[in-house]
Amino acid sequence: MLKQLWFICSIIFFIHTAAAQSGCAINGIAGQTTRTAIKLCNTNTIIQDLVPLCENYKLPLVSCAFDGKEYKDKNPFWYQLTCSNSGTFGFTITPKNITDDYNWQFFDITNHASGEIYTDVALFAAANWSGTTGITGASSSGANSTECASAATANVSTFSKIPELVQGRTYLLMVSHNNDAPQSGYTLSFNGSATIAGPALPSLQSANANCDGTEIYVKFTTAINCASLAANGSDFEIPGFPSAINSAIGIGCIVGGVMDSVLINLSAPLPPGNYALTVKSGSDNNSLLDNCSNTIPAGTSVPFSVYGLQPAALDSIIPPPCSPVMLQVFFKKNIQCSSVAPDGTDFAITGPSAVTILSAATNCTNSAADIISLQLAAPIVRAGIYTITLLRGSDNNALTDVCGIETPAGSSINFTVNDTVNAGFTYQLIKGCRFDTIHYFSNAQTGITTWNWRFDNTQTSTAQNPVIIYNSPGEKTTQLIAGNGFCNDTSIVKFTLSRDPLKASFSVPAIYCPNDIVYFKDSSTGNIINWYWQFGNGFSSNLQNPPPQAYAAAQRDRLFPVQLIIESDKFCYDTVINYLKAAGNCYISVPTAFTPNKDGRNDYLYPLNAYRAAGLEFKVFNKFGMQLFATKDRTRKWDGTFNGAAQPPGVYIWFLHYTNTETGKKIFEKGTTVLIR
Numbered sequence: 001m002l003k004q005l006w007f008i009c010s011i012i013f014f015i016h017t018a019a020a021q022s023g024c025a026i027n028g029i030a031g032q033t034t035r036t037a038i039k040l041c042n043t044n045t046i047i048q049d050l051v052p053l054c055e056n057y058k059l060p061l062v063s064c065a066f067d068g069k070e071y072k073d074k075n076p077f078w079y080q081l082t083c084s085n086s087g088t089f090g091f092t093i094t095p096k097n098i099t100d101d102y103n104w105q106f107f108d109i110t111n112h113a114s115g116e117i118y119t120d121v122a123l124f125a126a127a128n129w130s131g132t133t134g135i136t137g138a139s140s141s142g143a144n145s146t147e148c149a150s151a152a153t154a155n156v157s158t159f160s161k162i163p164e165l166v167q168g169r170t171y172l173l174m175v176s177h178n179n180d181a182p183q184s185g186y187t188l189s190f191n192g193s194a195t196i197a198g199p200a201l202p203s204l205q206s207a208n209a210n211c212d213g214t215e216i217y218v219k220f221t222t223a224i225n226c227a228s229l230a231a232n233g234s235d236f237e238i239p240g241f242p243s244a245i246n247s248a249i250g251i252g253c254i255v256g257g258v259m260d261s262v263l264i265n266l267s268a269p270l271p272p273g274n275y276a277l278t279v280k281s282g283s284d285n286n287s288l289l290d291n292c293s294n295t296i297p298a299g300t301s302v303p304f305s306v307y308g309l310q311p312a313a314l315d316s317i318i319p320p321p322c323s324p325v326m327l328q329v330f331f332k333k334n335i336q337c338s339s340v341a342p343d344g345t346d347f348a349i350t351g352p353s354a355v356t357i358l359s360a361a362t363n364c365t366n367s368a369a370d371i372i373s374l375q376l377a378a379p380i381v382r383a384g385i386y387t388i389t390l391l392r393g394s395d396n397n398a399l400t401d402v403c404g405i406e407t408p409a410g411s412s413i414n415f416t417v418n419d420t421v422n423a424g425f426t427y428q429l430i431k432g433c434r435f436d437t438i439h440y441f442s443n444a445q446t447g448i449t450t451w452n453w454r455f456d457n458t459q460t461s462t463a464q465n466p467v468i469i470y471n472s473p474g475e476k477t478t479q480l481i482a483g484n485g486f487c488n489d490t491s492i493v494k495f496t497l498s499r500d501p502l503k504a505s506f507s508v509p510a511i512y513c514p515n516d517i518v519y520f521k522d523s524s525t526g527n528i529i530n531w532y533w534q535f536g537n538g539f540s541s542n543l544q545n546p547p548p549q550a551y552a553a554a555q556r557d558r559l560f561p562v563q564l565i566i567e568s569d570k571f572c573y574d575t576v577i578n579y580l581k582a583a584g585n586c587y588i589s590v591p592t593a594f595t596p597n598k599d600g601r602n603d604y605l606y607p608l609n610a611y612r613a614a615g616l617e618f619k620v621f622n623k624f625g626m627q628l629f630a631t632k633d634r635t636r637k638w639d640g641t642f643n644g645a646a647q648p649p650g651v652y653i654w655f656l657h658y659t660n661t662e663t664g665k666k667i668f669e670k671g672t673t674v675l676i677r
Helices: 011-017 062-067 114-118
Strands: 045-048 055-058 072-074 076-085 090-095 102-108 124-128 136-139 159-161 170-177 186-191 195-197 204-209 215-225 245-250 258-266 273-279 301-306 314-317 326-336 347-350 357-362 368-376 384-390 412-417 425-430 436-442 450-455 459-461 467-470 474-483 488-497 528-534 558-568 573-582 613-621 627-631 650-660 666-675
Touching (some): 072 170, 204 273, 314 384, 314 412, 347 357, 425 474
Antiparallel strands (some): 273 301, 314 326, 326 368, 347 384, 384 412, 450 459, 528 558, 613 627, 613 650
């Protein structure tokens, strides 16, 4: 008869040869799942010698959702702590091989089951998934609370911003290695001002005897320090059978310094009956200690029974995650691995929807296993109660336990699958003048209880149907993670916002001469529905191209403000003001005298009122016929100098050529001017 062996002897071989697989529970190693997280003390230094390969589920990481990468607790170890004094929580993960790349993620699970970290994005607190190798952790030097996945060559910081702990709250820390190659392990040390409360006193959780009563498998309520276990089993006794215990082996001690279970070997089989297993101080002069040096009190006991040869019944199933594609079934006794049909035909699953089993795998150690993993052809997405039933497989035998007893075909166990969710959403754009408004609408699926929106990594919302205002055009990205407390789904939509151009514009004449009329022509751009003109002469219009305007004569030049306001189909407005210069006189003449003494009056010689002169040319000569000044610009003026030297008083001759822009007539005039000093 095979002895019942519980996860030992060949675990090193398993760690170094198994590829990463779903469900770290199959390793049976304390700390590799959230429910077996190692409890921390205030002054812990954790030395993790090896990292067994496995993976659990996808982790929600909202702040990195746009990078298209997947984040999982792959090859993980989990640590749990409760804060007794608020403050900072710093830690350092130092790989034994400095070229290893370890990642971490931190959660606040206060008043939540540890498994909810896979579905509730609100539990996330901080993370570092940098691809840079070497030492990582959280410290005051970290710039961001989250560093997303990156290439090693990007040299992204391996330290994230140090988290702040709050007194009385409970947290989870995951350390993960994303590479399937075997790792050398790491040292995890802690610093910061926060104080960590020690976990509850350790105790015995359960004890189960194997079929022939020669071994007892003991489960603890928390992780126990392997070094505190006496190899001869003297930390335990069975009242009434003082010499029954022969040895004790810690489960998982080969890959780490803690264990959550022990295999006790007995010197002789116990007869069927009810017994108690009691803790006492061992031959190593100490009792069993957790990793915080808390002792399981001597005298602590747990009952167990030896049933004799009975079939190994289905015990339980690990609660499946959202849309499970793999199920893990537990048996009360170990099953011979050779009796498990690899194609999974020892099992059938029935329920609200059809479920097909592709294969079956075991956590086989010394040809025995107590967990069988069933790989499904497709995820179960329909909610309801499902049943796993044992059959005789394609190998023509039923499952057989290590005592050689077949499990009865037809025995079954139920499990529940929750409904999936759909994070799809629609949106309605309302374009505005300076900003756009978008109304978002999530799918009207019943059962959704949480909505976590992220808009361009700058705005967030937990409303079911949020309204977001965008102040700038360009490409926008919106993400929604919807959940029902068990399942969540992510949807990402990218779109581009553009601004409708709206610009008011019109032209005015360079000059307005007395008795002229002025035409204003609109040259505005945009989807315009209304025009509002104010001409500065007391008149207005709401026509696109208004009627011509006249302005009152004045003794001197005057500026009239002409304003145009346009309105778009989005009720946006733009305004422009141009000034019309009305000349007091448009008769072109040249003064008969000027006094260039810089007193601000009559200091220059030039053609006056040359507003209607095109192709103008003005020249000045002295009485000897020497040209002293020439210009084709009506705004240039002679100041009575030549080559910087002031010219003497006297008579000077001028010539003026131009074309009258009103009549088109070419004009040639000449005359004399007296320079007076």
